[in-house]
Amino acid sequence: MSLVRAAVAAVVLLSTSSLAESPRESKRITLDVVRADIHDVLRLLAEKGGLNVVVSDAVQGKVTLRLRDVPWRQALDTVLASHGLGQELRGNVLRVAPMKQLTEEAEARAKLKQAREDVAPLHTYFIPVSYARASELLPQVQAQLSPRGRASVDARTNTIIVTDVGPVTLP
Numbered sequence: 001m002s003l004v005r006a007a008v009a010a011v012v013l014l015s016t017s018s019l020a021e022s023p024r025e026s027k028r029i030t031l032d033v034v035r036a037d038i039h040d041v042l043r044l045l046a047e048k049g050g051l052n053v054v055v056s057d058a059v060q061g062k063v064t065l066r067l068r069d070v071p072w073r074q075a076l077d078t079v080l081a082s083h084g085l086g087q088e089l090r091g092n093v094l095r096v097a098p099m100k101q102l103t104e105e106a107e108a109r110a111k112l113k114q115a116r117e118d119v120a121p122l123h124t125y126f127i128p129v130s131y132a133r134a135s136e137l138l139p140q141v142q143a144q145l146s147p148r149g150r151a152s153v154d155a156r157t158n159t160i161i162v163t164d165v166g167p168v169t170l171p
Contacts, residue, residue, distance in 0.1 A: 056097035120165040
């Protein structure tokens with residue numbers, strides 16, 4: 001369970017950190033508001049970033065800020081951090097919700113993925129190797145397997161035989 005929590009925490013931290021700089025990310029804004037509704041500020045920041053935004057009903061409050069010539073992404077991160085909020089970006093849709101809610105959802109997704117791996121049927125793959133010895137590649141292959149997976153080498157045909165669950169996808 002602690003491994004799942006660590007993975008979930010890493011996913012949440014990665015999803016809430018600033019994204020890589022791109023032309024869209026480098027837009028700079030100047031913003032001066034007093035006791036503005038946080039929903040309005042988030043909509044404004046999403047518009048500046050060219051993103052669609054979905055804000056959870058649990059997000060409430062007022063924001064007072066004065067920012068001059070700040071990258072819009074930094075402004076968004078600051079507003080979210082000041083209210084204990086997190087973000088998920090999928091495509092061009094930014095979802096904003098309390099960090100606790102996002103963490104719980106990430107844990108649920110991790111548990112669902114693990115449950116699907118536990119009941120998924122096993123498949124066997126034969127991987128012929130050229131220009132190398134299959135036995136030399138076996139440790140790298142074994143490092144990529146799920147807990148139910150196993151790999152072996154047929155030295156006669158220089159083939160790696162892998163039995164593991166197929167790719168598990170979430171809806």
